[in-house]
Amino acid sequence: MQFDQKKTDDLKLNPKYQNLLKWGLDNGVIIKDVDLPAAFGELTGVVATQDIPANTAIICVPQTLIISQEKCKLSSLSIVYDKHPELFNENQTSDAEFNILIFYLFNEKKKGEQSFFYPYIQAIQTNNTLIDWTKEELSYIEDPIVLDEFAIVNEDIKTLWNYAQDIFNEFNQIFGEVKPTDKQDFYWAAQSVMSRSFGWSLKSTSMIPIADFLNHSNKACTHYFVHSKVEKLEQERFQAKKNRRNNQDSNSDLEDLENMEDSFIRLVQEYYKIKGNKINLSALKIQQDESQIKQFEDSKKTFILHHQEYLTENQLKNLDNLENLSNEDKRSMINWINYEKMKQKPEVNLWDLGFVTSSDSEDNDSDEDIELARNKQLESVKQKELIEWKVKIKEDKQKQGINQQEIKIEQQIVEQNQELDNQQNQGDNTDSENILTICLNNEKKNQVTIQGMAMQQIQTQQIQTLKQNQQQIIEQDEQQDKESEREDSEESNWEWLEENDQDAYFCITTTEPIKQHEQVTVSYGRRTNRFLLSWYGFTLPENKYSSFNFRLWLNTQISKEKMQSQQQIFDTITINKLISSKEWDTGIIKFNGYEIPVSSITKEFRIKKNKLNMDLIMYLRLYLMLYKVQEKDVYITIPVSVDYEVFVMQFCIQLLQHYLNSYSQELAQDIKELDTQISFSRRFALHINKERKEILINQVMILLEAIIILKKYQESNDLKQSYISEIHNNVHYKMEILRGLKGYLKSIHEFL
Structure with missing residues (x-):
């Protein structure tokens, strides 16, 4: 949306914004090259008042204004927190930090003008999370998983409110007499903490006044914690060393600086990470050698x-x-x-090829440990299948009497590896891994080196039934609040930070150049629209981190039930719900009239807009072997024939079409409606409905292109010519599609 100067002028007349800015500036907030409030259509945000370079601090909020968990515990509410560890002790509940902030913010709001934070509290708008949506507005959302996630959040707040009422009565000397507005104010506090708090790379989850008035986007600023006194000292020391090298003032500069350091500064320097070599800190009046600052590169x-x-x-x-x-x-x-x-x-x-960037960027709304475990598990399966595949190739050669000498040589390699394994088992280094080198395709001379167990140990029976593989692909990845982003400038030890340190600042910092009159935003993390809508009540029109998520039922009996149509099959195997913690505990979910063991449900597939989802392809390779084809020698990670790959992809297209058909209107209608004047709730719901359809349609287009390439390859035996032949008709579009097939076509090249 474009910057609207007239609406901005009107916003600036609002006393709540005037009071907020005066309070912030009077208490040490520094604002440079940006202004707020600023209007962008119907949105209120922050605008750049001039062109701003990358890696520049623009808003600096002192530690004294930050509402942190530690600050709350030092307040009059400390007795409340101590009395109810079931709500406020992080060792007893993962929601402790949120609960601490919610009760503190509620109490400050109840104080009214007596609260130090009154100007800040007054400026926070009435929240617009899904909690405030009507039933009709919620019905706009056609993603049942979003509604399931919201239902959990809503129920958690209801439960917390029930606890809160008893606590307010127990500590009425702190919270005051009960008021009719208490429930409304408590829900306001809960939604404010949900939608405005910062957590990533901080000592604890915190409310940060003024900084939280920046909206979220994927092209956004980041934040750092900066200690201005240490940064100034570091720059002065750097200059003194530079002068000494140049024989300038060599007698006393460095010695004087060392004498300036007290024990606190030494402690800070031991744990604190210097930011002056990364970002421009002129907002804090720190003189820097700009040549030492990290430069932006497009x-x-x-x-x-x-x-x-x-x-x-x-x-x-x-x-x-x-x-x-x-x-x-x-x-x-x-x-x-x-x-x-x-x-x-x-x-x-x-x-x-290098494509530089990709819209299939991963979000950080999924559990990183689970993802790593899944990748490790998949790699183990791939290693076994590579060797099984190679053994099969050898057996075929033996039957045909071809290349007997080559087989003999390869057998010697295997025997040598087995002998090496025996030697290692007899030696001291029992944990060493053997290395087996196999040739994937003799004509192409491509080889893969596999680290793992010896040949004799890892030759297992070929995976024949779906049941044997269920445990390898089942995971619980619904923990949506775990952050995975890390920076080399992130603090890992906070012993240097004191709650009322006037020299410590939370600094909003640009990551790339921002043009004058552009909206300045901050990133809440690599958040999908699904997460943004569930927690914050809004979505982005275009969100590169979003995906289409679903699970499938590993129903091995479906081929025996003689279902009449493919529609019945899809209605049976598609799981369109969030698996609750209770269902994980009991091991059973009820869906579409079935009682389904959780152990027979796949992990959550996450389809990205511009990348073939290999997890789904690998699953369908195995599933379809049992359902219809009864094809022998099918592997999860390795394509075995062009015909079977085409069959798998055709089935996948029909599965995705099944999801497309579940929406109440087509993509074209969404796009048309978004061009009209509609409510925020309708617009945000349409954003997520529209992006889901775009992801599904684009995945279908990638699959169709793969089928065309496979059929051409089957005829010509020239893979490169098969995928490059028609690109010239529409280079940009075709290359975007092919980018999503990079990994898949490489596997076709290696194995077929």
Whole structure:
């Protein structure tokens, strides 16, 4: 949305914003090169008052204004927190930090003008999370998992309110007499903490006045904790060392600085991570050598400049104006470069190309430990299947009497590895891993080195039934609040930070250049629209982290039930609900008239817009073997035949079409309605409905392209020509589709 100066002028007349800014500035908040409030259509946010470079601190909030868990515990509510550890002790509940902040914020609101935070509390708008939506508004959301997640959040707050009423009566000397507005104010506090608190890379979850008035986006600022006194000292020390090297003031500069350091500064420097080499801290009046500050690099621009020999004459004319081109235009140029590189260089394949960035970026709404465990498990399956596949190739060769000498040599390699394994078992280093090198395709001379158990140990029976593989793909990944982002500048030890340290600041910092009159936003994390809607009550029109999520029932009896239609099959195996913690505990969910063991349900598939979902393909390879094809020698991780791969993808398309058909209106209607004047709730619901359909449609287009390529490859036995032959008709679109097939086509190249 565009900046609206007239609406901004009206907003600035609102006393609540005037009081907030005066209170903040009077208490040490520093605002540089930005202004608030600012209007962007119907949204209120923060605007850049001039062009701002990347890596620049623009809003600095002193520690003294931050409402942290530690500050709450030092308040009059400490007795409340101590008396009820079931609500406020992090060792007893994972919601402790949120609960501590909610009760504190409620109490401050109840104090009215007597609260130090009154100007801040008055400026916080009435919340618009899903809790405030009507039943009709909630019905706009056609994703049952979002509604299931919201139902859990809503129930948790109801339960907390029930506890709160008893606590308010128990400690009426602290919370005062009961008022008719208590429930409304408590829900306001709960929603404020849900939607406005900061947690990532902080000592604890905190409310940070003024900083929380920035809206969220994927192209956004980040934040750092900065100790201004230490940063100034570090810059002075750096300059003194530089002067000494240049023989300037060498007698006393460094010695004087060392004498300035007291024990606290030494403690801070031991644990605190210097930020002055990363960001411009001129807002804090810290003089820096700008050459030492981390410089912003546009990776798309760099890629284009390094490969300009592949550009057309018209494209070359735009090189001087690259900074002003949109990301979409630069992406088109990158796709052209990659296409020309494949055309001009026979040795370059699709999977060798660098696409710079990708809209299939992963979110951080999933459990990182579970994802790592899943990847490790999948790699183990792949290793076993690679060896089983190689053994089968050998057996086929033996039956045909082909390349007997090669088989003999390969057998010697296997025997040598077994002998090595025996030697290691007899030695001291029993934990060492053997290395087995196998040739995937003798004609292509490609080899894979596998680290793992010896051949004799890992030859297992081929996976014949779905039941044997269930435990390898079942995971619980519904823990939506775990952060996975990390920065090398993130603090890991907070012993240096004191609650009322006037030199410590929470600094909102740009990550890339921002143009004058652009909205300045901050990232809440790599959040999907599903998470944003459930927790914050809003969505982004375009969210690169979003995905279409679903589970399937590993129903091995379905082929025996002789279902009349594919629709019946899809209605049976698709699980469109959130599995609750109670269901995980009991091991049973009830869905569509079935009592389904949790152990027979897949992990949650997450389909991204521009990338073939290999997890789903691998699952369907195995599932369809039992359902219809009865194909022998099917592997999860390895394609075994073009015909079977085409069959799997055709079934996958029909499955995705089943999900598309579940929506009440088509994508074109969503797009048309979004161009009209509609309520925020309807708009946010349409955003998530629309993106789901776009993801499904794009995945279908990727699958259709894969089928075309596979059939061409079957006829010509030339994989590269099969996927490159029609790109020239629409380079940007085709390259975007092919980008999603990089990994899959590489596996076709290796195994077929």
